[in-house]
Amino acid sequence: MNIALVHEWLTNMAGSERVVINFKELYKDAPLYTTMYDPEKLDKELQDIDVRTSFLQKKVKKGHQRFLPFMPMAFESFDLNEYDVILSSSSSCAKGVVTNPNTMHVCYCHTPMRYAWEFYYEYADKTEMKKIKKTFLKYFMNYMRIWDRLAADRVDYFIANSENVAKRIWKHYRKESVVIHPPVRCKLFNIGEKDDDFFLILSRLVPYKRIDLAVKAFNELGLPLVIIGDGEERSKLEAIAKGNIQFLGRQPDEVIKEYYSRCRGFVFPGEEDFGITPLEAQSCGRPVIAYGKGGVLETVIEGETGVFFEEQTTESLVEAVRRFENMTFDKQAIRKHAETFDEEIFKQKIENFINDKYEEFKNTKHWKVIR
Incomplete structure (x- = not known):
């Protein structure tokens, strides 16, 4: 099974980066695709690994936040046709990678894009910007919601990090998901x-x-x-x-x-x-x-x-x-x-899920031919 990992950005350490570390421990030879990579700000487990970055890498020192408008394009630019399985770690745009019909895409979803859906109003209200910029934000987020919903259709199987997130995946994407809680060290x-x-x-x-x-x-x-x-x-x-x-x-x-x-x-x-x-x-x-x-x-x-x-x-x-x-x-x-939330339990659940779903994916016809 030829597998690749995808993650939003690797510019700081947080809970989702710990998930990626466990993914790398499971799939040691898998390359990791991400928009930006700053190893100096990461734990040693995410340094000196096979990371493949997008055209946004040259902007890494400016931080990822300001480049959200370019994230969909950045993920769609990755050529992943050689892989059997894509395992994405997504809280924003990583699930939007493009794969071919023979590639299984599993998304470990930390959350549907918080600032695009029901948390949008909280983010917009607390954003300190001029009125003209807030007007632009409304139009931009309308586009992001449309793109995000379409991007969710590119995923073959969703894993939610909690029951809470599973409800939100269903609400915003109308996709079923399996809950596997994140790992604790x-x-x-x-x-x-x-x-x-x-x-x-x-x-x-x-x-x-x-x-x-x-x-x-x-x-x-x-x-x-x-x-x-x-x-x-x-x-x-x-x-x-x-x-x-x-x-x-x-x-x-x-x-x-x-x-x-x-x-x-x-x-x-x-x-x-x-x-x-x-x-x-x-x-x-x-x-x-x-x-x-x-x-x-x-x-x-x-x-x-x-x-x-x-x-x-x-x-x-x-x-x-x-x-x-x-x-x-x-x-x-x-x-x-x-x-009960230990990382060894987490890794075993992820591995079992990938193996089971890959067999199902290979043996299931995912298209219809009208004659």
Whole structure:
């Protein structure tokens, strides 16, 4: 089976890049097609590998965000005719690659394009731009929705990263999908012996993550909060944070592991399609305080591995933290729950799916001839 991997862009490390690492571990000889590649910003597993980039590579130092209008063209420019199987990792345009009738395309969908569908209104409202640019954005996103819907028809089989995403795939693409949850590196994390009093956030500091909500809540609570991560919102968040809140910026894995293993609880105030960090915290036996919507409903068990707050407001989060302070949690039980999402289980499920579907694909007639 001659297989190729496709991913949106490789310019930073996040949950989807961990998925790609597992794909490469499964299919070591598979080339990886992507629009932009910046190995200096990636983990060692994604350095010195066979990466084939698009015409956008020459713009990599400017960042991928501003080149969204060219992403459909970039993916359609890849010649993938030599491969039996394409496994794409997509949250935007990667599923739009063009394949021939004898090539099976499986898309691991992290989400339908967030900023094109129901989250469009949130993105548009928070985008700081002139009125003329917002008018252009409306027309452009109308085009992107049409392209995105047509691109979904190029996929033979969808894998959704959560039940939450499976619902959205059906809503926007009218495609069935199988759920295989993203991988957690359980072997990287351990239950810590030391229990500190601080709460922890690990996140990119961008608006939709709603870190501002946590800052305001912990300003009111006066409890220690450590925030690891960086992004466009950092200076704004630091400006409103009181002395009980500490910003550490980006940190290496060893430091992150240490903070995970010692924190009193992990705070997750945004709505995510899945959300890998709550599971990493649970791998360390640490409970989670999360906004009760989205993928986290599939990874956190109320009262056993964490608590939910029902409204995305400061008051609701404050109430949840106060409720959390009066609860006790079993570290071993939390860890055991996280292990059900381990990366070895993930890789086995992906491999089984690819093998089963390839046999089905080879033996099924995918076209009709009218005589």
